[in-house]
Amino acid sequence: MKPIIHFFNSFCLLTIMLISPSCNQKLSIGIPIANLDTTTLAQNDFYQYACGGWMANNPIPSEYSRFGSFDKLGLSNLEQLNELITTLGKTEHPQGSVEQKIGDLYRLCMDMDKRNLLGTQPVQPTLQTIDSITCKEELSAALGKAMEFGLWGMYVDADSKNSTMNILNECQAGLTLGEKSYYLDKDEHTLSIRKAFEQYITQMFTAFGYSNADKHAQTILRIETRIAQASKSNVELRDPIANYNKMTVDELQALVPQVNWTTYFNEMKIVPESLSVGQIEHLQEMGRILEEEDLDDLKLLFTWQVIDGSAPYLSDSIYNIYFNFYGKVLSGKEQPSPLWKRAVSTVNGTLGDAVGQMYVKKYFPEENKQRMLALVKNLQLALQERILALTWMSDTTKAQAVEKLNSMNIKIGYPNQWRDYTALTIDANESYYTNIQYAAKFAMDYSLSFLNKPVDREKWYMYPQTVNAYYNPTTNEICFPAGILQYPFFDMTADDAFNYGAIGVVIGHEMTHGFDDQGSQFDKDGNLNNWWTEEDRTRFEERTKVLLDYFNNIEVAPGVNANGALTLGENIADHGGLQIAYQAFCNNEASKPSEQRLTEQEGFTPAQRFFLAYSHVWAGNIRAEEILQRTKNDPHSLGKWRVNGALPHINAWYEAWQIDSSSPMYIAPEERASIW
Numbered sequence: 001m002k003p004i005i006h007f008f009n010s011f012c013l014l015t016i017m018l019i020s021p022s023c024n025q026k027l028s029i030g031i032p033i034a035n036l037d038t039t040t041l042a043q044n045d046f047y048q049y050a051c052g053g054w055m056a057n058n059p060i061p062s063e064y065s066r067f068g069s070f071d072k073l074g075l076s077n078l079e080q081l082n083e084l085i086t087t088l089g090k091t092e093h094p095q096g097s098v099e100q101k102i103g104d105l106y107r108l109c110m111d112m113d114k115r116n117l118l119g120t121q122p123v124q125p126t127l128q129t130i131d132s133i134t135c136k137e138e139l140s141a142a143l144g145k146a147m148e149f150g151l152w153g154m155y156v157d158a159d160s161k162n163s164t165m166n167i168l169n170e171c172q173a174g175l176t177l178g179e180k181s182y183y184l185d186k187d188e189h190t191l192s193i194r195k196a197f198e199q200y201i202t203q204m205f206t207a208f209g210y211s212n213a214d215k216h217a218q219t220i221l222r223i224e225t226r227i228a229q230a231s232k233s234n235v236e237l238r239d240p241i242a243n244y245n246k247m248t249v250d251e252l253q254a255l256v257p258q259v260n261w262t263t264y265f266n267e268m269k270i271v272p273e274s275l276s277v278g279q280i281e282h283l284q285e286m287g288r289i290l291e292e293e294d295l296d297d298l299k300l301l302f303t304w305q306v307i308d309g310s311a312p313y314l315s316d317s318i319y320n321i322y323f324n325f326y327g328k329v330l331s332g333k334e335q336p337s338p339l340w341k342r343a344v345s346t347v348n349g350t351l352g353d354a355v356g357q358m359y360v361k362k363y364f365p366e367e368n369k370q371r372m373l374a375l376v377k378n379l380q381l382a383l384q385e386r387i388l389a390l391t392w393m394s395d396t397t398k399a400q401a402v403e404k405l406n407s408m409n410i411k412i413g414y415p416n417q418w419r420d421y422t423a424l425t426i427d428a429n430e431s432y433y434t435n436i437q438y439a440a441k442f443a444m445d446y447s448l449s450f451l452n453k454p455v456d457r458e459k460w461y462m463y464p465q466t467v468n469a470y471y472n473p474t475t476n477e478i479c480f481p482a483g484i485l486q487y488p489f490f491d492m493t494a495d496d497a498f499n500y501g502a503i504g505v506v507i508g509h510e511m512t513h514g515f516d517d518q519g520s521q522f523d524k525d526g527n528l529n530n531w532w533t534e535e536d537r538t539r540f541e542e543r544t545k546v547l548l549d550y551f552n553n554i555e556v557a558p559g560v561n562a563n564g565a566l567t568l569g570e571n572i573a574d575h576g577g578l579q580i581a582y583q584a585f586c587n588n589e590a591s592k593p594s595e596q597r598l599t600e601q602e603g604f605t606p607a608q609r610f611f612l613a614y615s616h617v618w619a620g621n622i623r624a625e626e627i628l629q630r631t632k633n634d635p636h637s638l639g640k641w642r643v644n645g646a647l648p649h650i651n652a653w654y655e656a657w658q659i660d661s662s663s664p665m666y667i668a669p670e671e672r673a674s675i676w
């Protein structure tokens with residue numbers, strides 16, 4: 001399990017005038033009427049009504065599996081980054097400077113002639129190290145040396161029960177398809193994916209010059225299925241207590257004796273004092289696999305991991321095989337993204353802070369940060385009011401909740417300190433793939449450099465140019481990078497109804513993650529430590545079960561239902577986000593002199609515009625394959641259901657749109673979720 005970070009996808013209320021830069025300036029409503037489909041009644045299908053125009057005007061481009069207003073902003077960010085990076089690449093820079101590294105990495109990706117000429121040759125040295133393993137005794141060292149073999153993952157992050165210190169964490173890995181159900185489910189769709197997966201492995205081994213490729217594919221599928229049987233599902237991985245198993249290296253040695261862990265950590269050049277094993281059954285099964293499987297089959301498994309991981313960085317012909325499976329079969333995409341987008345994404349992923357520094361300098365107005373900070377404070381105050389008014393929670397637990405809320409660390413725009421890329425080598429004379437290996441090693445060394453050190457609370461878990469936001473339970477922090485502080489989330493020229501409905505709900509969503517079914521198990525200092533009375537916890541779980549059951553009953557594709565357990569944390573966060581942002585919006589309106597309060601515009605009341613702005617964030621089209629993939633893997637509900645599933649639990653939405661029991665979306669008041 002990776003760190004449980006939730007990506008989005010005492011202040012004087014009367015003195016905080018939010019968003020509106022000046023009372024004299026005329027602000028727009030921020031809502032393009034063309035986004036609506038007024039041929040549909042709001043009460044029949046609110047998502048279609050609010051977003052149908054946008055969806056008709058924005059068909060999915062062939063390279064996308066889902067294209068929504070979120071992705072459209074992502075695309076425009078990518079274009080801005082491309083301009084920054086290519087401008088840099090036009091001039092010479094001193095060897096070793098970040099400018100040289102950015103420019104060279106971009107060019108190495110774009111140079112398809114060189115990549116095609118080299119073919120699979122750049123991977124051969126790594127494959128030869130696997131070939132040269134002669135006995136099982138050599139495996140512990142080999143696994144410690146090569147992160148590409150991927151039987152399990154190792155990363156450094158805060159200790160969940162001692163959150164000021166970093167610790168080594170182990171997590172399950174070894175499944176090319178990620179989720180165990182792809183290997184075990186027997187429905188028609190999963191069977192067809194498994195068949196295509198086997199073909200994909202065969203094609204790859206053939207392209208890499210192996211004979212018996214089809215037999216190799218059977219071996220890979222057999223061993224990965226064995227791994228899948230011992231793996232936890234996406235839902236089981238959501239339990240922070242069950243996935244925290246702190247032990248010494250001696251205890252690890254006793255748990256999984258088939259690996260020589262001292263040799264393994266020596267090769268990694270680390271000396272962990274202790275570590276948390278994420279999934280014990282999985283790691284034990286890995287030990288048995290190392291013991292029971294033939295050495296040749298194990299070497300084949302490592303070879304496969306390396307081949308699959310290298311495919312995006314080699315020739316066109318290898319990439320086409322890769323895209324055909326991951327892009328077409330799994331996601332329904334029609335064609336790959338243009339090369340420049342892949343190049344920008346790679347540079348961004350490798351040197352994200354350096355790119356981010358240039359990005360915020362050019363594109364992030366400092367005044368956005370101040371307005372966001374004020375908005376966050378107002379949301380915090382609204383949530384505090386709501387906590388204190390809860391009828392189902394005792395005063396003891398309320399006091400703890402309020403303390404946690406007011407301890408939240410808030411990060412907006414960009415970090416105070418930027419990452420140092422001095423130790424990263426990007427060498428234009430080497431292949432693209434070799435440079436990707438340098439980058440992977442640099443990233444791993446960076447992660448391991450925090451081992452046994454205090455947690456750096458200034459560290460960001462997202463780049464500033466990213467169109468997203470997160471809550472991190474171990475630091476109790478919410479973070480809103482510069483990338484998301486743009487339309488359709490945030491608009492300095494739009495009125496409060498728009499900004500509270502859009503970015504306001506995003507802020508409320510991230511705050512609520514501190515109080516969802518997972519986040520609520522961490523205390524104000526980020527420790528996995530119960531601060532609830534038993535009765536309050538029971539009542540909380542009864543209340544969250546309403547959302548769990550409701551989403552389990554949503555049919556997302558013919559015969560396929562949403563996974564209420566997988567999406568529970570995100571659905572709680574959407575629900576809380578809407579409640580908190582709406583209350584903060586009403587508080588803010590009430591605090592204004594009456595002549596400055598928002599009025600009906602273009603036929604929509606301020607409250608109606610709040611819900612339209614929220615819905616527009618989720619406007620989008622999605623392919624059938626992608627619906628199925630996300631339903632298996634994505635802890636977020638699909639865009640349509642973040643609107644049509646979330647809003648029917650919000651009383652204010654019924655009032656704003658005068659929706660009554662004749663609506664197919666109607667839920668009786670006593671059956672609606674009511675949590676935060």
Ligand SMILES: [Zn+2]
Nearest residue numbers: 006007008009
């Ligand atoms: Zn979230």
